[in-house]
Each structure stands twice: as structure tokens, then as C-alpha cells.
Amino acid sequence: MGIKAKLKLIGLLPLLVAIVFGVTIYRGQDRLNALSDLALKTDAMREALRDVRDVSRRILATRDNEIRYDGYDALEIVNLGVMDLAVWRDEPGMSQTVRELDRRLLMARIHYEMLDGLTVPMLKWIAVPQITEVEQALMTELDALDTRLRALHQTARAALVEHSERLWQREFWLLTLTAVLVLWLTHPMLDRIGTALHTLSQGTRGLGPDGLPQELELTGEDEFGQLASDFNAMVRRLAASEAARDERSRDLETAVQDLENFSYSVSHDLRAPLRAIDGFIGILREDYAATLDAEGLRLFGVVSANAQKMERLIDDILALSRAGRLAMEWMPIDMNRMVDEVWSDLLETASGRPIRFERDDLPVCQGDPRAMRQIWQNLLANALKFTRDRDPALIRVEARTEAGLIRYSVRDNGAGFDPAYSAKLFVLFQRLHGMDEFEGTGVGLAIVKRFVQKHHGQVEASGAVDGGACFTFSLPIDLES
Amino acid sequence: MVTKDSMVDILLVEDNPDDAELAMRALRKHNLANRLEWVKDGAAALDFLFHRGDYTHSPNTLPRVVLLDLRLPKVDGIEVLREIRAHPETRELPVVILTSSHEERDVVATYELGVNSFVAKPVAFDEFARTVAELGMYWVLVNRVPPEIRST
Numbered sequence: 001m002g003i004k005a006k007l008k009l010i011g012l013l014p015l016l017v018a019i020v021f022g023v024t025i026y027r028g029q030d031r032l033n034a035l036s037d038l039a040l041k042t043d044a045m046r047e048a049l050r051d052v053r054d055v056s057r058r059i060l061a062t063r064d065n066e067i068r069y070d071g072y073d074a075l076e077i078v079n080l081g082v083m084d085l086a087v088w089r090d091e092p093g094m095s096q097t098v099r100e101l102d103r104r105l106l107m108a109r110i111h112y113e114m115l116d117g118l119t120v121p122m123l124k125w126i127a128v129p130q131i132t133e134v135e136q137a138l139m140t141e142l143d144a145l146d147t148r149l150r151a152l153h154q155t156a157r158a159a160l161v162e163h164s165e166r167l168w169q170r171e172f173w174l175l176t177l178t179a180v181l182v183l184w185l186t187h188p189m190l191d192r193i194g195t196a197l198h199t200l201s202q203g204t205r206g207l208g209p210d211g212l213p214q215e216l217e218l219t220g221e222d223e224f225g226q227l228a229s230d231f232n233a234m235v236r237r238l239a240a241s242e243a244a245r246d247e248r249s250r251d252l253e254t255a256v257q258d259l260e261n262f263s264y265s266v267s268h269d270l271r272a273p274l275r276a277i278d279g280f281i282g283i284l285r286e287d288y289a290a291t292l293d294a295e296g297l298r299l300f301g302v303v304s305a306n307a308q309k310m311e312r313l314i315d316d317i318l319a320l321s322r323a324g325r326l327a328m329e330w331m332p333i334d335m336n337r338m339v340d341e342v343w344s345d346l347l348e349t350a351s352g353r354p355i356r357f358e359r360d361d362l363p364v365c366q367g368d369p370r371a372m373r374q375i376w377q378n379l380l381a382n383a384l385k386f387t388r389d390r391d392p393a394l395i396r397v398e399a400r401t402e403a404g405l406i407r408y409s410v411r412d413n414g415a416g417f418d419p420a421y422s423a424k425l426f427v428l429f430q431r432l433h434g435m436d437e438f439e440g441t442g443v444g445l446a447i448v449k450r451f452v453q454k455h456h457g458q459v460e461a462s463g464a465v466d467g468g469a470c471f472t473f474s475l476p477i478d479l480e481s
Numbered sequence: 482m483v484t485k486d487s488m489v490d491i492l493l494v495e496d497n498p499d500d501a502e503l504a505m506r507a508l509r510k511h512n513l514a515n516r517l518e519w520v521k522d523g524a525a526a527l528d529f530l531f532h533r534g535d536y537t538h539s540p541n542t543l544p545r546v547v548l549l550d551l552r553l554p555k556v557d558g559i560e561v562l563r564e565i566r567a568h569p570e571t572r573e574l575p576v577v578i579l580t581s582s583h584e585e586r587d588v589v590a591t592y593e594l595g596v597n598s599f600v601a602k603p604v605a606f607d608e609f610a611r612t613v614a615e616l617g618m619y620w621v622l623v624n625r626v627p628p629e630i631r632s633t
Contacts, residue, residue, distance in 0.1 A: 268551075268552050268580070268582050269552075269581070271581040271602070271604055272497050272500060272581055275500060275503070275581070275603075275604045275606075276497075276499035276500070276503070278605055278606045280499070280503075281606065282606025282610070283503075283606075304605075307604060307605075308605050311604035
């Protein structure tokens with residue numbers, strides 16, 4: 001049975017006791033009221049008896065006709081009172097008392113009537129002793145009645161007190177018993193709750209050697225047992241998914257390792273045959289130049305150029321592969337200095353054609369210096385390459401800060417591109433110019449895109465055919481967010 | 482056939498015969514190939530230097546330079562370099578890595594083992610020929626080594 005159900009049942013107990021309490025109090029109060037009523041009634045009856053006595057004496061003294069009926073009235077009050085006592089007949093000794101009272105009252109009434117009859121206004125002298133005798137008898141009966149009623153009154157008072165005491169004593173025991181019972185019933189539950197809460201709080205906070213929560217040692221059919229078994233199921237699911245994740249990450253590591261080995265093989269083994277092709281063509285062109293005509297030499301030149309182009313392709317693919325694997329090391333980068341350094345390195349390879357280079361003051365950014373240098377290297381080399389035919393070539397580096405982003409741009413007045421194909425610019429091996437126009441492998445901008453994405457940034461390009469191009473990459477100012 | 486008394490200036494450790502031929506041709510053009518020994522794997526290179534196996538009669542005098550490829554059959558270039566640096570008699574022998582690899586990790590690994598130079602083989606023939614010839618001239622003709630490593 002669950003703790004909730006048990007608590008509900010235990011909660012019913014005080015309710016039940018409250019009802020019993022109410023009923024017993026109500027019934028006890030009934031009897032208290034009756035006893036109190038009895039005491040009052042006996043008082044009233046004794047009052048009436050005193051009236052009868054007074055009236056009798058005054059009749060004797062004054063022979064006043066007016067007050068004779070008062071005596072009858074008073075006797076009637078007593079008579080009614082005795083009739084009311086009939087309800088107490090079931091009490092021990094009460095019926096006897098009532099009969100006694102009835103009898104005495106009858107006697108008193110007879111004597112009062114006799115007295116009334118004797119004491120007419122024209123009293124004969126012979127009647128005087130008789131009157132005295134009747135009066136004596138009446139007084140005796142009245143005294144007897146009074147004695148009985150006083151006893152009855154005292155009995156009622158005593159019973160009242162006794163009943164009241166017994167009633168409250170019973171209620172007191174009822175409440176005490178209930179309290180003890182509730183305590184006795186709830187104690188094992190409180191104990192269970194305390195132990196379970198301790199186990200739960202310790203168990204849910206504690207971690208095993210593998211950094212995962214441990215299963216709880218808490219059994220039982222109640223809510224805590226259910227909670228613990230749910231928790232344990234969750235722990236098992238967590239452990240299972242952790243194991244699955246470990247396996248996936250091991251697979252991934254293997255895949256990365258395979259890829260690295262592949263890159264290394266490409267780097268090393270693909271170059272050797274190329275070198276042999278180019279090398280032996282070179283030997284042919286050196287040692288057998290005399291026996292070859294101009295077309296033969298040109299054809300060997302084509303083979304040689306292709307071997308060298310393939311080497312560039314291999315280098316670029318490897319560079320892209322490294323770009324993907326490069327672990328970022330974040331630090332603030334002085335972009336002004338970096339751009340200047342990259343530009344002066346590039347200028348060394350450019351011929352002495354007229355180039356106008358302008359650079360805005362560039363804000364510092366957070367990033368990986370190797371990756372960032374490669375981004376500038378590729379963008380500036382592109383600008384240099386595609387302004388080859390311009391006189392003068394204009395290349396401008398700009399920066400703008402907006403909405404939490406720094407936007408760096410490289411703008412040139414070179415060959416540009418058809419904006420309809422701008423989406424293809426950053427795709428690996430996609431080129432918008434023929435090899436006879438501008439050399440390249442279609443990897444440089446793909447590397448730029450990969451590095452910018454690793455900086456949680458975005459790269460975009462705008463331009464027009466023969467209208468120059470503008471490449472913009474935006475980096476978040478606060479990389480943490 | 483080399484003998485105890487012959488002198489070897491360059492030990493070329495290269496498994497690819499085409500690369501070896503191109504390198505030797507470039508050196509021959511500058512008269513540097515006369516005292517050159519070509520071995521095709523790392524084990525042979527170590528046998529040559531330590532007078533073992535087929536090379537028990539190899540010269541007592543150490544070469545002026547070892548041109549060492551990295552990817553070699555049997556014992557790879559890194560292992561050869563480690564062995565050379567581990568033995569007192571060859572510890573100061575000049576070793577130049579001449580390899581197709583452009584990988585940074587290879588450069589780092591060989592420099593940590595105390596290589597004297599790291600050169601990536603260019604693919605273009607004229608560049609390759611020039612690079613090898615310059616290496617040969619520098620290490621055979623220009624560079625001086627402590628006398629004890631060339632003594633018998």
C-alpha cells in the first residue's frame with residue numbers, strides 16, 4: 001500500500017473520532033440537561049409546597065376565602081411536577097420514589113380539602129380541635145414531601161456532577177487514545193520517509209567512478225520504492241546511452257585516424273610518381289633536346305605542367321583536410337598587423353605592376369591566428385590574382401561593426417564574377433573562371449568558408465562580371481555567446 | 482663494392498628508385514656522386530652505419546651526411562634517426578630528412594630527435610635537381626664536422 005493511501009486512512013481516524021466525540025457529547029449533554037431540569041423542577045415543587053404551607057396557615061389565621069384556591073393551585077403545581085417525574089421511572093429506585101410522592105401528595109391534598117371544608121366562616125367551636133388535628137396531618141405530609149423532594153434534588157445535583165465528570169473523562173481518554181493511535185500508525189511511515197529521503201538525496205547526488213549516477217538501494221512497494229526504481233531505470237538508460245556514445249566517439253576517432261592516415265599517404269605517396277614523371281621528362285628535355293623538334297619539346301612541357309598542377313591540387317586538398325582538423329586556439333588577434341604581414345608576403349611574389357592597396361583600421365577579433373592568417377592569405381591572394389589585368393589594381397580591406405558582428409571585407413576592381421553563380425564560389429573544386437584565364441584549384445574559398453564557420457561566422461561574396469568582387473566574412477564579437 | 486678503406490661522403494636512404502636516380506643524377510652533375518652509397522631501406526642504412534649484416538665491411542669512416550627518407554620499408558626514417566642519435570659513435574652524424582611529406586607532425590617529430598635539416602622534395606624537376614645539388618654541395622663541401630666522427 002502506498003504512503004499516500006496510508007496517510008489518507010490515518011487521516012480518517014481523527015475524523016471518525018471527532019464524530020464519536022460529537023455524538024457522545026451530544027448524548028451526554030442531553031442527560032446533563034435532563035438532570036439539571038430535574039433539579040430545577042424539584043426546587044419549584046418545594047417552592048409550591050412552601051406556598052401550600054403558607055396558604056394553610058393564613059386560612060387558619062384569617063379564614064380568608066380569596067386565598068383558598070392558591071393552595072389548590074400550588075398542590076396542582078406539585079402534582080404536575082410529580083407527573084413529569086414519570087420519565088425517570090427507568091432509573092433505579094425512581095418508580096418507588098414517584099409512587100411515594102404520589103401517595104403523599106394525595107394525602108396532602110385530602111388533608112388540605114378537609115382543612116378547606118372545616119374552616120368555613122361560621123366555624124363551630126367543636127371543630128377547633130379537629131382543625132388542629134387536620135393541620136398537623138397536612139404539615140406532616142408536606143414535610144414528608146419536602147424531605148423526599150430535597151433528597152431527589154440532591155441526588156439530581158450529585159448525578160449531574162458525576163455525569164459531567166464521567167463524560168469529560170471519557171472524552172479525554174478518547175482523544176488521548178486517538179493521538180497515541182495516530183502516532184503509533186504514522187511512526188513507521190515517518191521512519192520510512194526519513195530513511196528514503198536520506199537515501200534518495202545521497203544517491204542522486206553521488207556519482208560513480210565513471211562519472212554516472214549509481215543505482216539506489218531502496219526497495220519497497222510504496223512511492224519511494226517506485227521513485228527509486230524509476231531512478232534506477234533512468235540510471236541504466238543513462239549508462240546505456242553513455243556506452244553508446246562512447247562507442248560512437250571511438251568509431252569517430254577511428255574514422256578521424258583513418259582520414260589522417262589517408263591524408264598522410266596522399267601527401268607522401270602521390271607526390272613520388274609525379275616527381276618521377278616530371279623528373280624523367282626533365283631529363284629527356286635536357287639530354288635529348290637535340291633530337292626533339294619544337295612540337296616534341298612543347299608536348300613534354302604540357303606533361304610537366306600537368307604534373308606540377310596535380311601537385312598543387314594535392315597540396316590544396318591536404319590544406320583543406322588540415323583546415324577541417326585544425327584545433328582552434330582562441331586568442332585576440334591584431335588584424336591590422338596580420339593583414340599587413342600577409343600582404344607584404346604576397347607582394348614579394350607579385351610582379352612590379354601598379355597596385356593600390358588600402359586598409360581601414362581593423363578591429364581586434366577573437367580567433368585562431370593560423371586559421372585567420374589563412375583566411376586573409378586566400379582572400380588577398382585571390383584579389384591579387386583577379387586584378388592581374390587592371391591598371392592600376394585597387395584592393396581595399398574594410399571593416400564594419402554591426403549587431404554584435406564584425407564584418408571584414410576585401411574589395412577589388414578585378415575580373416569579378418557573375419552573381420548568378422555566387423553560391424558556387426565557396427563549393428570545393430567549383431571555379432567560375434577557366435584554367436586558361438586564371439589558374440587555381442577551387443579549394444581556396446572552400447578553406448575560407450570552413451575556417452570562418454569554425455569561428456561561428458559567415459562568409460558572403462558580391463560582384464559583377466568585370467565589375468570587381470567583394471568578399472565579406474562576419475565574426476561574432478563575443479564568441480562565448 | 483665498398484671496403485673498410487673506401488670513403489663515403491653521402492649515404493642516400495631512399496626506397497623509391499626513381500627518386501634515387503633523380504637525386505643521384507643531380508649530384509653527379511656536380512661531381513658529388515662518386516662517393517655515394519644508396520641503400521633502399523632503414524634496416525640497410527643502420528647495417529651500413531653499424532657494420533652489420535651485408536655491410537660488415539662498410540667503411541669505418543662515417544659519411545659526411547645521411548640523406549634520409551621518412552617512409553621506408555622495414556625500419557622507417559624516424560626509427561633510423563632515433564637509432565643514430567642513440568649511439569655515441571653516430572650521435573653527431575649530420576642527418577638531413579629528404580621526404581615527400583609536407584606534414585608538420587613529421588617536421589616536429591624529427592626536430593625533436595635532433596635532425597640537422599628537413600627538406601621536402603619538390604615535385605618540379607628543376608627545383609628538385611637544384612635542391613638536391615645544393616644540399617650535396619653544402620653538406621659535403623661547405624659544412625665542417627668535428628674531426629672525431631670522421632676519424633677511424
